[in-house]
Every structure is written in structure tokens, then in C-alpha cells.
Amino acid sequence: MKPPIIYDTMxxxxxxxxxxxxLMIPGFGPGxxxxxxxxxxxxxxxxLITISNGIGFGTDPELVNAxxxxxxxxxxxxxxxxxxxxxPSSVSAGEELIRAGKLKAEIVPQGTLAERIRAxxxxxxxxxxxxxxxxxxxxxxEVRSFNGRDYLLETALTADYTxxxxxxxxxxxxxxxxxxxxxxxxxxxxxxxxxIVEVExxxxxxxxxxxxxxxxxxxxxxxxxxxxxxxxxxxxxxV
Amino acid sequence: MTTTEKRPxxxxxxxxxxxxxxxEGWNVNLGIGIPTLTSNFIREEMQITLSSENGVIGYGVLxxxxxxxTDVVNAGVQYVTLNPGAAIVHHADSFALxxxxxxxxxxxxxxxxxxxxxxxxxxxxxxxxxGLGGIGGAMDLAACAKQIYVAMQHTTRDGAPxxxxxxxxxxxxxxxxxxxxxxxxxxxxVAGGEFTLEQVAPGYTEDDIxxxxxxxxxxxxxxxxxxx
Numbered sequence: 001m002k003p004p005i006i007y008d009t010m011x012x013x014x015x016x017x018x019x020x021x022x023l024m025i026p027g028f029g030p031g032x033x034x035x036x037x038x039x040x041x042x043x044x045x046x047x048l049i050t051i052s053n054g055i056g057f058g059t060d061p062e063l064v065n066a067x068x069x070x071x072x073x074x075x076x077x078x079x080x081x082x083x084x085x086x087x088p089s090s091v092s093a094g095e096e097l098i099r100a101g102k103l104k105a106e107i108v109p110q111g112t113l114a115e116r117i118r119a120x121x122x123x124x125x126x127x128x129x130x131x132x133x134x135x136x137x138x139x140x141x142e143v144r145s146f147n148g149r150d151y152l153l154e155t156a157l158t159a160d161y162t163x164x165x166x167x168x169x170x171x172x173x174x175x176x177x178x179x180x181x182x183x184x185x186x187x188x189x190x191x192x193x194x195x196i197v198e199v200e201x202x203x204x205x206x207x208x209x210x211x212x213x214x215x216x217x218x219x220x221x222x223x224x225x226x227x228x229x230x231x232x233x234x235x236x237x238x239v
Numbered sequence: 240m241t242t243t244e245k246r247p248x249x250x251x252x253x254x255x256x257x258x259x260x261x262x263e264g265w266n267v268n269l270g271i272g273i274p275t276l277t278s279n280f281i282r283e284e285m286q287i288t289l290s291s292e293n294g295v296i297g298y299g300v301l302x303x304x305x306x307x308x309t310d311v312v313n314a315g316v317q318y319v320t321l322n323p324g325a326a327i328v329h330h331a332d333s334f335a336l337x338x339x340x341x342x343x344x345x346x347x348x349x350x351x352x353x354x355x356x357x358x359x360x361x362x363x364x365x366x367x368x369x370g371l372g373g374i375g376g377a378m379d380l381a382a383c384a385k386q387i388y389v390a391m392q393h394t395t396r397d398g399a400p401x402x403x404x405x406x407x408x409x410x411x412x413x414x415x416x417x418x419x420x421x422x423x424x425x426x427x428x429v430a431g432g433e434f435t436l437e438q439v440a441p442g443y444t445e446d447d448i449x450x451x452x453x454x455x456x457x458x459x460x461x462x463x464x465x466x467x
Contacts, residue, residue, distance in 0.1 A: 028292075028293040028312070028316065028330075029312045029316035030309060030310045030311075030312060031310075081373075081374050081375050081376070082372075082373045082374070082375060083370055083371050083372060083373070084362075084363070084371040084372050084373055085373060086271075086348075086360070086361070086363065086373040087363075088363045095371060098369070098370050098371050099369070099371060104370070105369075105370030105371065106370055107370050107371065107372045107374055108374070109374050109375075109376070109377070109378035109379050110292060110330075110334070110374065110375050110376040110379060111292075111333075111334030111337055111338060111376055111378075111379030112378075112379065114329075114330040114331040114333070114334050115331055115334060115338075117331070118331035129338065129379075129382075130338070130382040130383060131338070131378045131379040131381075131382045131383070132378050132382070133382060133413070134357075134410065134412065134413030134414075135378060135409065135410055135411065135412065135413070136362075136367075136368040136409050137374070137378060139368050178310050179295075179308065179310035179311045179321075179327055180293050180294060180295050180310055180311055180312050180327060181310045182294060182327055182328075182329050183293045183294060183329065183330050184329070184330045185329070186329040187329055187330060187331050215329075234309045235309065
């Protein structure tokens, strides 16, 4: 197995990111790849398909999420568990674009989203789930009964790229996440063609991490980059 | 009941009432808003495990100012503490726990609850499917948790009932999901196609509740004032 390429800067790690690509973005507060997202924003990528838990407001130029790209008209489609605020008073640019028919959107129950990504990284094309039965989410989907209960057919998700936020990494690309920063990271790392990882701690030599402690094996990782000292490490407020 | 001043519950008091309705040893999921406040009112001897959608199994109270671990958050992205014995899993494993029926109760916020136990909490307008909404984990939880409690204000800001005969907004789950509703003025059981009033806030009468509740409302023989 060829080890991942280790880049010196975030900008170099995303330099060849192609317009029109699909991108999985992990994060649930912690575990968001803020540094790679900011680098991609400046790289200029456009015409994106984003897959993330929420589409984000995109109002902070430092903490870049899908919302920053959406506000600039650089996203053609979003797949997420939150595409609109649950408070009518706070409306994002993305919500306005979706309502105006200018941005294609698919809203997915969060567990279905996670399982579609897991399936995508596991060689499983689809699965049945009870989530969404009897709701708008079931419209147009196959319903099948197992043991007297109805389930929806949901299909796997993969992506051209994912940006991952890891706590520790070795030069083989083995990754360890910290606490709830894990969230979507392990499953997205498995579901993308090119997995690019920003790492909080210095990247260590092969053999220094205990194999029993690895959350994401290096076979899923193509690129690594250490977050620079002046990068975004800790976000002290919910986003 | 004697006439006293009407005292609707604060958000914290609603969370405390939710905590009173948890069983010993339960595995509990708390949704965003009033439900997440419930974590502050769970007594240790109850042996409750709090699990959140983002894969934190066994979290405790909200973290105090200056004591936050920025990598430890609940479903509302609030900083919480980890209890001894906590475990972390990734998002798909977190929903494996939910989907396989291992959550005893999920307490969620909502806009409306209907007499058949259906409820609405992911879309603020009655509109056809258009890709917009805030589902989060609510549909997975509603379909798979053993019970759903809803914590919400009893009426809209305009005074319209939120406990209704039929939801006007797109539902999160069809009939049979919600078993209990905790509002600022009442505790209402949902079963058998009707609401049953079990508790009232201090100073409120069954007539007060009936005036702001749509749909069949029975009165529990053990109706009593909440202890808050």
C-alpha cells in the first residue's frame, strides 16, 4: 500500500480539487475540517455537490462551511439533514436559494444520512430503514415490509472528495479522533475517492500509533496535512 | 382546586418535569432545546444513560463556564461533561443504537402533537416536499425509540393550540409515536386516540387547559398539580 502524500500547506493539499466535484464534509461542531474548507474556499472550487449534516449559514469567513460556498453560488446541490432553520426568524442564504429553486436540495434524516455514507464506504448499494415511513421523506421511495413492519429503501452515498479532521495521524495515514469530534469522520473517510486529512497533532512515524487504537486505517487516506500553528484548532462556540 | 396565581413553567421547570418521567436505568436521548436542559435534572441514583446523535454515550450535566472540553458536545452542540464509563462511537454506530430500539425514550421539541400520537417538528410551513427542513435525527428517533416525549409550549405565540386533532404541518412520524407531552402548563398522556390530562401547572384548572387544547381531552382520575 502506497502511503499518503504529506503536504506542507492546506492550499497545496486542495490545489487540484476539480470544479463540479462532490464533497463530504464531516463535523457536528467539533470534528469540522475548518482549515481545509478555508483553503478550498480560496482555491476557488465551484459547481460543488456537498454532503454534510447541515448546510451552514456561511457567515464567518474564518470558519468556512458549505454555507460560504452556497452564499457565493458555488454549490449546485446539497444533501443534508438540516437544509432550513427550525426557527422561522433565522433564514440562511441556502434556504432562500432552495426555496427560489436555484439550489437543488435533498433532505435526509440524520441516521439515514450516516448509514447511506457508511454503506457507500462499505460496498453496500442500499438498505431498508423505518425512518421516514409515513412522512414526506418516503415520497417516491420503495417501501418493503419485513416481519410486518414497513421500511424505506435508501441508497448509498459516495463522493469524489472528503475533508477529514483527525486528532492524531501517522505517516501511514492511520487516524485517531478525539471525543465527539469523531462523528461523521470515520464513515466519510471510507466513502470518498480522495480522502484529505487535516491533523491537529504532529504526524508521527509509522509504528508509533497502537494498531488497536486506530479509528480509520491508512488504506482509506490519500493525503495528510498538519494544521499549522496559526490554523484553526479550537472553536469555542457552537457553530 | 383552590384559586391561586397561575404560574406557567419556565424552560428549566419543564425540563425538570421531563426528568420526573424517566424510568430507572433508561437509555435516554435528548433533542435540541428544552429537552437538552433535562440533563441537569437527572439524579445519579436513577442510573440514566444519556446518548446523543453525535455518538456520545453517557454524558452528564452541561459543562460549566471555563470547564468546557471543546470536543465534547450534545445534540444541540452545547458543551457537556462525560460521566465515568462514557463511550464515543461514530455517527453511523450512534444511529445503529437508535435504530435497533435501544433508546427507551427520546425527548424532542415539536410544533404540533396530534391525538393519534403523530407529531410535527421539522418544517415550519405546511408545504409540499421541496428539499427544505430541519429533520436532524428526529425521524430516526421517532421511528425507533421505545417512546417519544415532546416538550413544547402549550400554544403558539398567537395562542393557537399545539395539541391538535390533526397536524397541520408535515409530520415527523405517523400515528403512535408520541406517548407524553410536557408543556408550560400541563402534562398530557397521548394514547388510544386521545389526550389525557395528568398534571397541571400551579394555579391552572382543567378548564384552563381545555380552552387551549384542540381534540379530545380526557381527565386522568389522578389529575394533580405539578411539583416544581
